[in-house]
Amino acid sequence: MASAPARRAAPTGGARPGPRGSRWPGLTRPGPRGSTGGRPGRRGVTRRQRVAGWGLALPFLLIFTVFMAGPVLASAAMSFTDLRSADLRNPLAVDPVGVDNYVRLLGDETLRRAAANTAWFVLLGVPLTMVLGLAAAVALDAGISRFRRFFRVGYYLPVVTSIVAVAVVWRFLLEPDSGLVNTLLARLGVDGPAWLSDTRTALPSLVVMAAWRNMGFLMVVFLAGLQAIPGELHEAAAIDGCGAWARFRHVTLPLLRPTLLFGGVVTGIGYLQFFEEPFVMTGGGPLDSTLSVAFYIYQQFGFGNYGYAAAIAYVLFVAVVGLTAAQFRLMRSKT
């Protein structure tokens, strides 16, 4: 990513007076100085910009207020009440309960289980997905000369596929008796487990499935990062006598660091909220072994415990914000 801005500037031909130094101009500093079209001009021009700016922003802001910000605030308010589905017809029955919901979730055994499952899902899933995506990207970038597009489309196929369709086929693959996976294992003389109905293998199965499904996305992201690394660096390292592995270790990896962090955080944020996999594959079972925090929130909504569910959702929100903040700290510390 280090040279992504340079890559981008080339085709548009525009060197702009903006904050070219920062890698993520928008993220590190909202509203970068000097990136607007206007040189200080007549007052009429600025007023025109003001009117046009708000005019262009208005439709989005309307949707944003009604369908995004509104619900975020409503959810926050709900988390401090005992709102239940039965109260919807009789709003007067809803009482503020202060932080009771937040106190309750601290002692919730099932939530603790869901949090542990989610942590495992992130801790196992993110590195696995990243290693697979990086390996595929490096192989496509440097290892082969033909069929690149063919491989890229194939590796990306699981990413664009509906989770429901993925679930249909994976449930077949993982069938204990007639599934393809256990059939192949049997040929090797291994007695495969009942993957999705065994508490020991259900969660790892979902981790593998998620990595299978998402590695294609990281492959594309990493590929873009790899192609932005100037070839001269590799040539210089090769002249200095570095082997392929040393070049990967000391040239590719350090320059790819921002891209890796970006990919890791995007994947981590997604995995922190993992919901669809257990929803379509296991229903959270067996014995809550694949119950995730997001799935538990959904269950609480289903039980009608709106206030409590909103409180858990906010805790998940804080976890996502924390992960993102950690990422920016990491990026700033070294770039």
Added chain:
Amino acid sequence: MTTTAKKRERGQPWVYVVLAGGLVVLVGPFVWMLLGSVKPDAEIRRVPPTWLPEAPTLDNYRHLFTELDFPAFFLNSVLVAGAVTVGNLVFCSMLGYALAKLEFPGRRVVFALVLGMLMVPGMVTFVPLFMLVSRLGLVDSYAGLILPWLASPFGVFLMRQFMTGLPDDLIQAARVDGAGELRIFARVVLPLCGPALATLGILTFLSSWNNFLWPLVVAQSEDRYTLPVALALYAIGENNTRYGLLMAGSVAVIVPVLLVFVALQRHFVQGIATTGLK
């Protein structure tokens, strides 16, 4: 690109072997699904499983039309994903441009709100959103399926990042020529945003097409079901032993997005390279 040329000289055979192995793992399940969709149920269940169908049949696909209202589900999916995609292209590029190139009070606040919203988990807004939609009387309507997703913070971020890279001089020149701000946006800036619009369009269409939790909750009668909802209810429901039908339905869900993706994948990859990484 000089080294790629050099590296190209020795595309080692073992890399092809490894990549092909990966391809088997990633695409194999789909091939198996495709083959399964032309097998009768009994053959799909056989132990050990067969790869090639012994007597290929299109019965499963025929049943999609005779037993399910497949064309209606398909049209619903097209309608919802199409409307959501158009909405995102329009609204996100409008705000993206304002944030990238126009000076107006509150710009930083708006951008900060957009970025903040990117981090909000879907579960935080899920129930208030449903309560809102039901209070508006939009449950089981197309409006209820479409309206909440007509714009996305991600889309604004993507368009803004791309447009920030466009040269200011171009816009300034158009201003000097006397073009109005909206005209500059529509006639000068948007035509330059092809790759970003393509990326946003593909990503939005894919995620809307594949979205299933929201339509599962909002679409309550069969004539509002989208494809994934119909398939999910069918797969989870009592008919879940109709394996051939499930396979055929899955193929039907995948093929349209696959076609869109293969047709536009060049823009898509380019778009991730230019915008996703900034």
